[in-house]
Structure formats: C-alpha cells, structure tokens
Amino acid sequence: MGGAGADHGTFYDAALQRREKLMGASGARALWKNFKVFRIAAFACIGGVLYGYNQGMFGSVLAMPAFKEHMGEYDPFDETASMTKKGWLTAILELGAWLGTLLSGFLAETLSRKYGIIVACLVFLLGVVVQATAVQAGPSAILGGRFVTGMGVGSLAMIVPIYNSEVAPPEVRGALVATQQLAITFGIMISFWIGYGTNFIGGTERGEQSDAAWLVPICIQIVPCLVLLGGMVFMPFSPRWLVHHHREDEAREILASLRDLPIDHELVELEFLEIKAQSLFEKRSVAEKFPHLREETAWNLFKLQFVAIHSLFQTKAMFKRVIVASVTMFFQQWTGINAVLYYAPTIFNQLGLTATTTSLLATGVVGVVMFIFTIPAVLWIDRVGRKPILVIGAIGMALCHFIIAVIFARNSDKWDHQKASGWAAVSMVWLFVIHFGYSWGPAAWIVVAEIWPLSSRPYGVSLGASSNWMNNFIVGQVTPDMLQKITYGTYILFGVLTVLGAGFIWFVVPETKRLTLEEMDIIFGSEGAAQADFERMEEINAEIGLTAMLHSAAVGGSGSDEKKDVV
Structure with a gap:
C-alpha cells in the first residue's frame, strides 16, 4: 500500500510539472501571454465597477441640497423627518441586491453566465431609469428604482466572478478574479469624485443648486452599463457552462480560441477534460444527495439552490x-x-x-x-x-x-x-x-x-x-x-x-x-467527506480518459514543449 501511495504521489507530481511546463509561469508575463482572456475578464469587471459605484454614489447624493428638496419626509437632513425612512433610501438597494443574489445562481445556470450578465444589466438599467423620474415622482421613484437597481447589482456581483473564473486559465485565474474586487473599489472611488464635481452644478446652496447635481451621478451609470450590455453580446460563452449543458464541441472551440492554441493542442484537451470531470462530479453529487432533483429542468435548478443550502x-x-x-x-x-x-x-x-x-x-x-x-x-x-x-x-x-x-x-x-x-x-x-x-x-x-x-x-x-x-x-x-x-x-x-x-x-x-x-x-x-469527493473525482477522471492523459504526460517526455510559447 505504501508503495502504491508513493507511486500515486509521484505520478501526480510528474503530471503537475508537465502541466506547469505547458502553461508557463504565472504573474504579469502570464497576463500578457493570455491578453485575450485578460481583456475579456477586465471588460466583464465593468459589472464590479457598477457595484462599487452604487455603493458610494448615493452617499454624495444624500448630501446635496437639490436632492433634499424632492425628498420631503425622506430628507436626510430634515431633523423632523423619520430617520427610519431616511435609512430606507439607502438600504433598499441592499434588499434588492439580496434578492438578486438569491436569483443569480438560477440565472447563470439556466441562461448561461453570458446571458445572465446581460439580463442583470437590463434590470440595472430599468432601476436607473425609474430613479431618474424622481424629479416628478419624488421619493417613491428613488425607493422603487434603487430596489430594482439593487437586484441587478446583486446579480452582477455574483455572476461576473463566476464568468471570469471559468474563462481564465489556471495560471492567471486568481489574478483575474481578484480584478473584480479592485473594480469594486475603483467604482467606489470614482463615485465619490463624480459626486464632488457635480455638487457644483448651479451652485452649492439650497435653492440655487440644479437638479442635475444629483441626476448626473445617478444617470451617468447608464453609460458603463450600456457598454457592458452591448459588449457581452460579443463575448464568448463560459466553456464550463457549455460542457455542463452538453455543448462539448462548442466548448472545445471556444477554449482553443481563448488560449490562442490549435483545437487539438495537448493543453486544450487537458483543460477540456478537467472541465468535463468537474461537470460530471457536480451532476453525480446532486444525483446522490438530491435524487428527486436529478432531472435538469429549470424548476429543479431553481429549487436546487434552496434545497442544497438547507442541507x-x-x-x-x-x-x-x-x-x-x-x-x-x-x-x-x-x-x-x-x-x-x-x-x-x-x-x-x-x-x-x-x-x-x-x-x-x-x-x-x-x-x-x-x-x-x-x-x-x-x-x-x-x-x-x-x-x-x-x-x-x-x-x-x-x-x-x-x-x-x-x-x-x-x-x-x-x-x-x-x-x-x-x-x-x-x-x-x-x-x-x-x-x-x-x-x-x-x-x-x-x-x-x-x-x-x-x-x-x-x-x-x-x-x-x-x-x-x-x-x-x-x-x-x-x-x-x-x-x-x-x-x-x-x-x-x-x-x-x-x-x-x-x-x-x-x-x-x-x-x-x-x-x-x-x-x-x-x-x-x-x-471522510473530502475523501469521498476525491474518490468520486478519481473515478470520473479514469472514466473520461483524464487519468490516462495525465499519466502519459507525466512519463511521455516533452513532445509538446515547443508549443508552450504560444500559451
């Protein structure tokens, strides 16, 4: 047994070395080599900018005299107004985001990560448009619009990191997912400075400040959202989502395109099989734990996330x-x-x-x-x-x-x-x-x-x-x-x-x-839980040929090494 375990460890060490040789190093150089993926992930992170912008923008708007004139009993600085209602102006976005988060898994799995982002953008835009009517409609438009906008923000905050992690190669995945957090803080930063600048429109005192002072920070977020919405139409599907939904040929083509490699390249096949193994693992885990949800219908997918959380x-x-x-x-x-x-x-x-x-x-x-x-x-x-x-x-x-x-x-x-x-x-x-x-x-x-x-x-x-x-x-x-x-x-x-x-x-x-x-x-x-997961994954790897491929890569020399420069 000890010898078998040692052989097992040696095999995986050798396979890992082979994979790292094919992939190349991580870091800034890897980002440059994978510039197509970096460009796609950075573009998707506009969703993070929108999230951060919403987190920071409204605090500046609340302080503007022109905004207070339309808020009545919701006026953030009216000492006679209900403080609970003041809190609702800000907090209702988070309530919408909470709901959007609960629905985002269903959207991302049934529609795809790509179309899930597009739907979230449409919801976000609807919320912004409703808020822009607050000049006539008053606080009800702000409350309703921020709730709807929050649903879009919550969905984007969940789906964008999933999308980025699934289009990225392993050597830059951490950096690209971390880009989302930087995008959020960047959105917060620019929201504060936009609020500072627009505060001067028409003047800074009550009675002279223009409504544009607070409408511009609210409406300006339409522009990056439209850019994200339009651009996602041309972005690729997640290879992992395609495999999970039985579109394997399309997944191979997109994976090869993302890596700038021929479709029959060893690294493309290796990554494809790993994605397929993960997909089969999830399906079999669900079938074992929740046999009544085995059938992949939209309703079952919706119920799954709640049943699974309960478990x-x-x-x-x-x-x-x-x-x-x-x-x-x-x-x-x-x-x-x-x-x-x-x-x-x-x-x-x-x-x-x-x-x-x-x-x-x-x-x-x-x-x-x-x-x-x-x-x-x-x-x-x-x-x-x-x-x-x-x-x-x-x-x-x-x-x-x-x-x-x-x-x-x-x-x-x-x-x-x-x-x-x-x-x-x-x-x-x-x-x-x-x-x-x-x-x-x-x-x-x-x-x-x-x-x-x-x-x-x-x-x-x-x-x-x-x-x-x-x-x-x-x-x-x-x-x-x-x-x-x-x-x-x-x-x-x-x-x-x-x-x-x-x-x-x-x-x-x-x-x-x-x-x-x-x-x-x-x-x-x-x-034992992780051991059971490990054994199931080992069984799947052997079934789809990934184990044999890794073993061949570990012991088979450097036949494809000359191609690693294009990774």
Whole structure:
C-alpha cells in the first residue's frame, strides 16, 4: 500500500510539472501571454465597477441640497423627518441586491453566465431609469428604482466572478478574479469624485443648486452599463457552462480560441477534460444527495439552490462551516464599513466639516485610500495567512472607532473652535478604511469560498453572500437612527462589534491558507467527506480518459514543449 501511495504521489507530481511546463509561469508575463482572456475578464469587471459605484454614489447624493428638496419626509437632513425612512433610501438597494443574489445562481445556470450578465444589466438599467423620474415622482421613484437597481447589482456581483473564473486559465485565474474586487473599489472611488464635481452644478446652496447635481451621478451609470450590455453580446460563452449543458464541441472551440492554441493542442484537451470531470462530479453529487432533483429542468435548478443550502444545516460539521461563513460576513458588515461608504458626507458633517463641499472632498479621499490599500491584500494573503490579516485589520478598525468616539464626545458642541480635533477624527475615518481595504474587504470573501467541500461550495458561497447582503441592508437601515440618537455611541458600537469579530476569527475560524480539501475536513470535524469527493473525482477522471492523459504526460517526455510559447 505504501508503495502504491508513493507511486500515486509521484505520478501526480510528474503530471503537475508537465502541466506547469505547458502553461508557463504565472504573474504579469502570464497576463500578457493570455491578453485575450485578460481583456475579456477586465471588460466583464465593468459589472464590479457598477457595484462599487452604487455603493458610494448615493452617499454624495444624500448630501446635496437639490436632492433634499424632492425628498420631503425622506430628507436626510430634515431633523423632523423619520430617520427610519431616511435609512430606507439607502438600504433598499441592499434588499434588492439580496434578492438578486438569491436569483443569480438560477440565472447563470439556466441562461448561461453570458446571458445572465446581460439580463442583470437590463434590470440595472430599468432601476436607473425609474430613479431618474424622481424629479416628478419624488421619493417613491428613488425607493422603487434603487430596489430594482439593487437586484441587478446583486446579480452582477455574483455572476461576473463566476464568468471570469471559468474563462481564465489556471495560471492567471486568481489574478483575474481578484480584478473584480479592485473594480469594486475603483467604482467606489470614482463615485465619490463624480459626486464632488457635480455638487457644483448651479451652485452649492439650497435653492440655487440644479437638479442635475444629483441626476448626473445617478444617470451617468447608464453609460458603463450600456457598454457592458452591448459588449457581452460579443463575448464568448463560459466553456464550463457549455460542457455542463452538453455543448462539448462548442466548448472545445471556444477554449482553443481563448488560449490562442490549435483545437487539438495537448493543453486544450487537458483543460477540456478537467472541465468535463468537474461537470460530471457536480451532476453525480446532486444525483446522490438530491435524487428527486436529478432531472435538469429549470424548476429543479431553481429549487436546487434552496434545497442544497438547507442541507448544509443538517450535520454538525457542515453547520460549523455555516457558522463560520455567515458570522464572518455578519462581522464584516458590522465593522461599519458600509455605514461609512453610504453616509460619509453625513459623518464628516457631524465631525465638524459643515460645508457640503468640504465633506464631499473628504469623502473622495475615502475612495482613493480604499482602492490603493486593497492592492496589497492580493500580494500578502497567501503569504501571511487569513487569520492574522483579519485580526490585525479588526483591531486597527476598532481602535479608529474608539478614537473617533472619544474625539466626538469631547468636541461635539464646539467643532467651530476645535478644527484640529475635527480633522483628527476625519483622519481616523480614513485610517479605518485603510484597515478594511487590506483585510476584511477581500479576506472575508476568501475564507467563505475556501471552507466548503467541493460538492457544497456553490451553495455555501451563496449562503455567505446572502448573509453579507442582509447585514449590509440592516446597517444601511439603522445607521441614520444611530447617528442621530446615539451620536458617538455609533462608533463605540461598531468598535465593540469589530473587537468581537477579531475574537471570533481568532478563536473559532481555522487558518485556511494552503489547506487541502482533506485537511479542511479534519479541522471542521467531517473526516471522510473530502475523501469521498476525491474518490468520486478519481473515478470520473479514469472514466473520461483524464487519468490516462495525465499519466502519459507525466512519463511521455516533452513532445509538446515547443508549443508552450504560444500559451
């Protein structure tokens, strides 16, 4: 047995070396060699820009005098207005996104990733058009339009990373999927600066500012959405989706085109067989766990994601994964990051920057620092590990919250005479965003994606995303009430919850850096689940000829090495 295991390991080591030789190195050079795929993935990431833009844009709009004139009892700065209704203006987008996230898996699987993105764009456009009628219709148009826009945003946030991961070759897949997070922070950054610029249209005071000041930031997002909508018509289907839906010849052709290789090239065939193996694995796992959903009808596909998520609660080991995914996303949102992104001008106004223009300028800095400090996470996360980055980031954010609370409590009634204290608090907000950018922004999503067995991963990630959006909605809803009623207590609450988040990560969440599926099962107490997945995959690999091909590649020399330069 020991000799067989050693032979098995040697075979896979040799096969992996062969594959790496065919693929070439990762990094910037690999992106250049795979420039067609990089171009396609970067284009699809316009969906991430739209998501980020929506996250940041509305905070600037809320601060504009011309917008407040149309909002009546929803006026964000009317002291007599209901703070709960003010929260609805912002938070209803997250409620729509939560629904869009739940539907996105069904859309992506039945219509394809490509057409799923197109449908999400159409929904997004409808929501923007409805919001643009708010000059006549008032707050009802903003509420309805933002809910519909949120459905489009939620779908794009889920489908675009799936599409990018499935068109990308293995050596650049991580970089291209990470591009989505950068696109989101880029969208946040430009939304703040567009809001700052349009605030000057017609003037900056109530009664003189033009409605264009807030209509332009809302309507300008139509342009990138139309670009994405039109461009996706010409983008290729996901090879993985084609294989899963029995269109194998078309999948081979697209895969060869994406890799700029002949259709009979060894690397094309190797990747095609791996995609086919993954597809068969998923189908057989579903057939075993949910035999009543074996038939691939649209209704069964719709029911599958809900039935599969329910199954995650039925064993102790899987329930522990549920706790890690949902609670990690709970704490990510209750760090207060989206309270800052949605209400930054309001927060800066409370911290002494009473001029709308100055508070919007400070808000623009938030977008810049978040974008810049998201980049190091891509470089550090696999070297340092998930837990240290999450804990350090949480401690940093909590300290910023507590310092802001102290400054606020000491100076809330004398900002005019304590300008330095006001700017110190503003600087702490900027530092808070820096700590989030390199830690909980990307790392929380990585943990949620890694902890699941292969057969449960799509449904586990959907559960984590659902927790993210629902808590996002709650934070957006209650923040205006907290800022008005408990003022600096808002920062104490976020600070305490962030410390609890650090404790949860340290004491409950295992380190997932470089763990295999089998090792992940051991730390979650479900030994054997990954082994069963592994055995099923081995059986499929042998059945479709992938094992024989890998064995031949491992021992057969370098017959195709001369072609690797075109990969």
